[in-house]
Amino acid sequence: MLSIRELQCEGQTVFLRVDFNVPLDTNRSIRNDIRIQAALPTIRFLLERKARLIVASHLGRPKGKVVPELSMEPVARRLRELIGTEVFLAPSVLGEDVEGLKASLNDGQVLLLENLRFEPGEKANDPAFARELARNVDIYVNDAFGACHRAHASVVGLPALVGRKAAGFLLDKEVKFLNRVIHSPESPFIAILGGAKVSDKIPVIRNLLQKADTLLIGGAMAYTFAAAEGEDVGRSLVEKDMLETARELLERSKKHGAAMLFPRDHVTALAMDEPDGAEIVRGFPLPPDRMGLDIGPETIADFTAVISGARTIFWNGPMGVFEQRAFAQGTLQIAQAVAGSSALSIIGGGDSVAAVAQSGLSEKISHISTGGGASLEYIANETLPGLEALK
Numbered sequence: 001m002l003s004i005r006e007l008q009c010e011g012q013t014v015f016l017r018v019d020f021n022v023p024l025d026t027n028r029s030i031r032n033d034i035r036i037q038a039a040l041p042t043i044r045f046l047l048e049r050k051a052r053l054i055v056a057s058h059l060g061r062p063k064g065k066v067v068p069e070l071s072m073e074p075v076a077r078r079l080r081e082l083i084g085t086e087v088f089l090a091p092s093v094l095g096e097d098v099e100g101l102k103a104s105l106n107d108g109q110v111l112l113l114e115n116l117r118f119e120p121g122e123k124a125n126d127p128a129f130a131r132e133l134a135r136n137v138d139i140y141v142n143d144a145f146g147a148c149h150r151a152h153a154s155v156v157g158l159p160a161l162v163g164r165k166a167a168g169f170l171l172d173k174e175v176k177f178l179n180r181v182i183h184s185p186e187s188p189f190i191a192i193l194g195g196a197k198v199s200d201k202i203p204v205i206r207n208l209l210q211k212a213d214t215l216l217i218g219g220a221m222a223y224t225f226a227a228a229e230g231e232d233v234g235r236s237l238v239e240k241d242m243l244e245t246a247r248e249l250l251e252r253s254k255k256h257g258a259a260m261l262f263p264r265d266h267v268t269a270l271a272m273d274e275p276d277g278a279e280i281v282r283g284f285p286l287p288p289d290r291m292g293l294d295i296g297p298e299t300i301a302d303f304t305a306v307i308s309g310a311r312t313i314f315w316n317g318p319m320g321v322f323e324q325r326a327f328a329q330g331t332l333q334i335a336q337a338v339a340g341s342s343a344l345s346i347i348g349g350g351d352s353v354a355a356v357a358q359s360g361l362s363e364k365i366s367h368i369s370t371g372g373g374a375s376l377e378y379i380a381n382e383t384l385p386g387l388e389a390l391k
Contacts (some may be wrong), residue, residue: 001390002166009051012138019146020057020075042143044166050107062075064120076112077130094132130157141170146371148386156389177367186311193351194219196316203380216261216303218319232285236292265296275326294320295330304337314347348375
């Protein structure tokens with residue numbers, strides 16, 4: 001997989017796939033521009049080398065239709081501010097008007113296409129759509145790690161049609177950090193997994209059980225494992241169709257010698273939206289009318305002790321219902337423990353990133369991934385469709 005450092009870009013038309021899927025507020029202002037900021041080194045590198053730059057991304061889920069509220073206009077405005085040069089916004093993704101704008105680009109100029117997912121051919125990886133994207137393109141660069149697990153036209157179809165292709169700086173950085181987890185983690189290697197569903201993380205857990213020394217399991221997914229072992233978990237969220245799979249994963253942990261640690265106390269309530277009645281319950285059974293919504297103080301202490309001795313940490317998923325303050329302490333305390341560790345620490349997207357940011361600890365994390373789903377799939381499969389397309 002080539003790096004853009006190895007390309008001659010001057011006077012060349014470069015199609016740059018980025019992940020500018022940023023959160024917007026009700027006024028269509030960008031709430032968080034981290035994903036735009038993350039692509040700036042690649043964009044500046046290409047512009048300094050006088051590339052004629054076509055930038056493309058998806059935004060939201062328009063489902064193959066033009067949704068004005070999901071236009072790239074706010075992104076164009078913010079990118080213009082950040083790079084200090086004009087960013088031309090195309091009126092659409094394809095068409096003669098767009099081709100005219102491509103042809104009129106001068107060296108060092110930027111054209112941002114409209115939302116790729118306005119076109120049904122993007123998610124369908126339609127060959128005809130990919131051919132249209134490739135028209136008059138000399139070089140393809142992928143810097144959209146967060147989209148690399150999707151076999152979409154701009155991720156896998158387009159690069160197959162372009163002779164020269166390479167990874168941007170962000171993509172290269174993401175892969176290098178995750179490769180250290182997969183191929184050369186320094187022991188003790190601790191994986192922290194949370195969130196609601198075991199089903200979302202089965203391949204990840206299977207692979208990590210062969211590589212990690214210890215898996216710390218929190219969030220609602222912990223109750224599926226508890227139920228699989230016959231524990232009474234009250235009204236806690238349980239994936240009943242995953243009980244046999246959970247038992248199989250527990251057996252795998254014994255086979256591979258990787259410890260799986262689960263909560264031994266729980267912050268419980270009658271419902272997620274009734275935080276005032278939160279109570280800590282030690283062990284099982286949980287009261288029949290209550291549900292586990294966060295890890296308790298004893299579990300926080302247990303997990304923190306394990307984290308303090310780690311040399312490599314991978315974390316994905318919250319320890320509780322992080323959106324509610326009453327059930328956020330477990331996630332926030334784990335964020336502090338990871339940030340306070342001297343280990344190589346990698347956070348794989350989602351609420352884990354939000355917890356670290358909320359705690360003001362982002363600078364103390366070795367690497368914060370821009371793609372939660374992509375990082376999980378890479379850990380599980382050790383490659384991604386978008387990476388294969390660059391080979």
